[in-house]
Amino acid sequence: MGKGDKTIATDIEVIKRIKTGDERAFAILIDRYKTKAMTLAFRMLKNTHDAEDAIQESFIRAFRSLPMFEERSAFSTWFYRIVYNVCASELRKTQQEYVYLDDDDTGNNEVEHTDWIPSTLHEQAELEKITLWEIEKLPAKYSGILTLYCFEELGYEEISAVLQIPIGTVKTHLFRARLQLRNAIAKHYHITTEHPKGVHV
């Protein structure tokens, strides 16, 4: 297990309460996971309305499947897998690209290095705006894995369990996703060979 060890006991206690008839205890799990589930769904589906529908569907599925939940694994991993699958299936319906990462799909690999580091508050705020703007524009396959990577309780092993792909593949996909985001951010600073210092937009 990874970083999620601390929460397993508590989640499992709640699940035991639900399994023994206290169904209202499921509200604890909803409150605990709705924000991260919403973040994952929003970053994959790109709009609030669809994201909320997806997490509602995910919680309903989780609630109905709780009797099948094996307490050996973390509830978070199991639940994020449901959210991810619901979103992927939603994207499939609308014919959008979603899960599979093609081998040469990192955009421009010949990226220039920059020496621009946001230092002032204004620059930091601008980087925040750009980052959030760019993650929304990334394909779901990148934004999804990158969002999972930013959930502190999920390590490579847990992401591998969520996406149901080998750890080696998770690492490869993450590398590409992070590079894609970095490239998207870099474009805002017009980083080129001639002007490596970058210019603000």
Add this chain to the structure above:
Amino acid sequence: MNHLSHEILQQYADAEHPALALPDAHKHIMVCPQCTAEVEIYRRSEAILQANLIESRAEFTAQLMSLLVAPKPVVHPSRERFKLLIPAFVLSALMLIMIFWNQSIPTTAYKATVPKTIQDIAPSVINGLTMYTASGITRNIALIVITLVILFTFERVFLQRNSFHRK
């Protein structure tokens, strides 16, 4: 100068103790502002993603719970009263049948139908029954009324307990 690859830059950005984990990369980063900036972009953009989570609507949990866990059906009190009236009337009808059947049997014949052991053990019970069968129809009706009163009292208590549990 050859810069570090993005693979190394990402590993460096992730490492808890990068100087120990990636000493060669660390030496380069110490003298290369471009690679330092790249590491910072990875670190900061991912910290931004980590910090900017998206909240769902405030009423999301309550609405979802109302879908998942249906509230106990609220039964109108009159329906419950009606439900209890059925056994009350059945019981009353049974009592009426029993009373008229008993009245159709002469007291001595009725006495003969009671097992001998009971006659020996509880003669007072037999006497009571004998007196009962001999009593008039007014007394029987009074007994039916008492039965109904008992059932309605039980029903009131039952309803109050139910409404308490609903809260």
